[in-house]
Amino acid sequence: MARIDQIQPGDQLPALTDKPDNVQLFLYNAALWNAHRIHFDLPYAKDVEGYPGLVIAGPLMGDWLTQCVLQWLGQDGRLAGIEYSNRQAAYIGETLTTAGTVLEVDAAAGTARVEVAVTNEAGDVITPGTATVRFHETGRGHDPDRGGS
Amino acid sequence: MSGLLSKALLANIGKQAPPRTEVVTRRDIRKYAIATGQRDPSFLAGDRAPPLYHVALFWDVVPLEELTPDGVSIDKLLPKFPLERAMAGGLNIEYHRDIVPGDVLIANRTLTDIYEKQGRQGPLIFYEIIMEVSTEDGEKVLTEKTTRILR
Numbered sequence: 137m138a139r140i141d142q143i144q145p146g147d148q149l150p151a152l153t154d155k156p157d158n159v160q161l162f163l164y165n166a167a168l169w170n171a172h173r174i175h176f177d178l179p180y181a182k183d184v185e186g187y188p189g190l191v192i193a194g195p196l197m198g199d200w201l202t203q204c205v206l207q208w209l210g211q212d213g214r215l216a217g218i219e220y221s222n223r224q225a226a227y228i229g230e231t232l233t234t235a236g237t238v239l240e241v242d243a244a245a246g247t248a249r250v251e252v253a254v255t256n257e258a259g260d261v262i263t264p265g266t267a268t269v270r271f272h273e274t275g276r277g278h279d280p281d282r283g284g285s
Numbered sequence: 286m287s288g289l290l291s292k293a294l295l296a297n298i299g300k301q302a303p304p305r306t307e308v309v310t311r312r313d314i315r316k317y318a319i320a321t322g323q324r325d326p327s328f329l330a331g332d333r334a335p336p337l338y339h340v341a342l343f344w345d346v347v348p349l350e351e352l353t354p355d356g357v358s359i360d361k362l363l364p365k366f367p368l369e370r371a372m373a374g375g376l377n378i379e380y381h382r383d384i385v386p387g388d389v390l391i392a393n394r395t396l397t398d399i400y401e402k403q404g405r406q407g408p409l410i411f412y413e414i415i416m417e418v419s420t421e422d423g424e425k426v427l428t429e430k431t432t433r434i435l436r
Contacts, residue, residue: 221375
């Protein structure tokens with residue numbers, strides 16, 4: 137039975153948790169070449185910008201949304217698109233949970249739409265988004281020629 | 286509408302940044318994959334790039350003297366807006382194919398919209414930038430729309 141036939145609206149995507157520390161946040165911003173001081177200069181972030189701590193970079197949370205979708209999807213398809221917004225900031229020391237729910241399945245098109253979001257410990261949805269996945273053709277499984285992400 | 290957007294400001298809609306070309310290396314993919322805590326071994330090995338890797342690949346690299354005192358590089362595609370404090374932003378990405386080591390990718394960025402809305406605490410300015418990423422041969426890789434809000 138093809139994977140898409142086993143998926144229904146309301147299905148939950150397994151949750152991921154991330155708790156980035158200073159080292160991870162430093163490496164992330166270094167990989168981007170992002171020198172924004174709110175991510176590494178605590179006195180600046182607090183005293184000048186008025187944040188309670190070092191701010192976790194917005195696109196890092198966007199990345200976790202893609203990871204949540206891809207971990208659920210496995211080798212059965214690829215990410216066709218994603219949209220998200222950074223609604224609220226998160227800070228070093230927080231444990232953040234990324235989870236999702238299947239919104240709709242289009243068996244004829246071989247696609248599904250899922251809702252994904254990063255939530256903080258207080259339960260606030262800080263980075264909501266939706267993603268579209270395209271399943272590989274029935275019975276073909278993973279086809280490297282079609283790309284895998 | 287409080288009419289924050291002058292005709293001259295709106296005339297910037299449609300402005301394009303010079304195309305940027307970047308080479309994808311396994312080392313850079315691995316750095317990005319490790320820093321983002323990827324779970325998929327093919328990303329951690331650098332065999333292919335995670336879906337948001339292009340954010341790092343096309344982040345502007347500017348000389349130190351062009352960074353502001355808070356460490357931010359000014360996007361030359363943007364005009365000076367009458368509101369300056371950045372609020373939430375979002376991305377909308379459509380993927381066409383994987384990014385792999387050895388790819389030579391070209392990014393074309395266009396300022397596609399500027400508009401104003403009344404927020405609860407005053408006027409807000411929204412702007413949108415579309416980035417088209419393709420290979421040297423013109424094969425589409427991804428399309429990304431960024432929306433940012435200023436207050």
